[in-house]
Amino acid sequence: MSIFSQYKEPIFLNKSSSLQEQIDQLKELEPKLNEVGREKVKKDIKLLEYGLLGENSIIYELQNSHMPLYILHDVYFEIDGFTAQIDFLVFTPKLCFVIECKNLYGNITVNNDGSFSRKVYFGSRYISEGVYSPITQNERHLQVIKKIRLNQAGTIKKILINNAFDITYKPIIVIANSKTILNTRYAPKNIKSKIIRADQLIEYMKTEYNASKISPSSDKLTRQWAESFLACNQTNITDYLKKYNPYIIEEPERLDKDTLYQKLKEFRYETAKAENIAAYIVFNNKTLDALIEKHPTTLEEIKETPGFGEVKVQKYGKAILDIFLGNTSKQKQPS
Known part of the structure; x- marks a missing residue:
């Protein structure tokens, strides 16, 4: 059954963003820092705002997909000592797409060994640097997702989850910056197929969905599937401000x-x-x-x-x- 046989629009079950919260916290902290600290905070705010811009571009694509989707945005899971901060989980009647948003700038190359590098024009010359692999990041997310799913299941269902996990949960790296030059010519096929641009996201999801041999679930079961993960969403208690402690200007004791x-x-x-x-x-x-x-x-x-x-x-x-x-x-x- 095609996903388009249903006239149902995408539904966001949550729309919170830890990026916006971090930006607000840093802006509040900035006046309390010395000059060096303020410069660091300004750079970090710019990077976070850049990331938020990327997430918003994906939200736009999903909102205008006209597909029956249940979407979780910016969820944090913690289980058995493992953690995962996931940008988007998108549930369809067949598949769950695990989306890692990257609003990267510069020329991005995926090498034949699957490693990522970036070339940025700085001043009058190009600077090359390695980039932490979002593929590796998403693989760790999948490990956490699998642990959660197995933790929710009984003995028989655990066998089914183990057998069908890789064909049910589809990891995607979405490059949100339209100006990024992406070179995947020599990338391994299994990695290249997981990296797309934001404007290709919906078409990619349609293709994967229609190619899947999994029998589609009802709308009710699809929503329950999404809500079972939403129930596991936790507040990330990581102290993002801790690294700025050395730059805080101590306030003098207020005289009576x-x-x-x-x-x-x-x-x-x-x-x-x-x-x-x-x-x-x-x-x-x-x-x-x-x-x-x-x-x-x-x-x-x-x-x-x-x-x-x-x-x-x-x-x-x-x-x-x-x-x-x-x-x-x-x-x-x-x-």
Whole structure:
């Protein structure tokens, strides 16, 4: 039975993306890092956004496939010490497609031994580098999927799963970047057949589905199949932010209001004495209270405090900021 004999649209059983969550976490972390850390985070955010763009291109293809599919996006499995973060599991009445999305850039070559390499134009020359094989990555995903399936089955069904696993679960590497030059001329046939471009995905799935000799399941059983894996989806507790710990700028201990009040009064007194002016000219009590309430951490925030303009910020801003940041040992009276 052809998959197109049913008038049913694809259904996403979940649409979450850990990539977006990581991007949001890094953007929140960025202001807390030193200059080196911020540069690293910016590069990582760009790579994650690039990966998210690739996933979205696959989502678009699947949404517009007009095929009866049940889709799991970005699922994480953990079983018997093995883990797998899988971009897409796509369930049809016959087959499950295990999709690894790669939004690679540059010229990608798959060599005759199945290894991946990339050539990128950088400055005025090309730089070649090895790329971790997405084929190997997807094979590990299949191992985890098989463990989950066997764990769900009884003794007799385990035999059926073992016998039919390789013809039921189809791994695909999808190159999402349309500008990527992909050279698979010398790649082994069994590897070459698993690597396609995003715009070829639906046609590939149709061909594989129609060529399969497996008897199609009902819509109800297909959905149950997909939901059995969705039930195994877990939250990935990997701490993606841990590697940035060495670059975090430690925040100074926040002084209490009474201490701040005393230090600001001392600063005002010493400044007025040094400049031979009345203390209120430096700043009056109303402005002092406003400073404590605002607790500024930048010169711009001091400038926003009533009683402070550009001139006063230039004269006293740095010294006042040092008080709030706890840098009293560095504090100097204005000349």
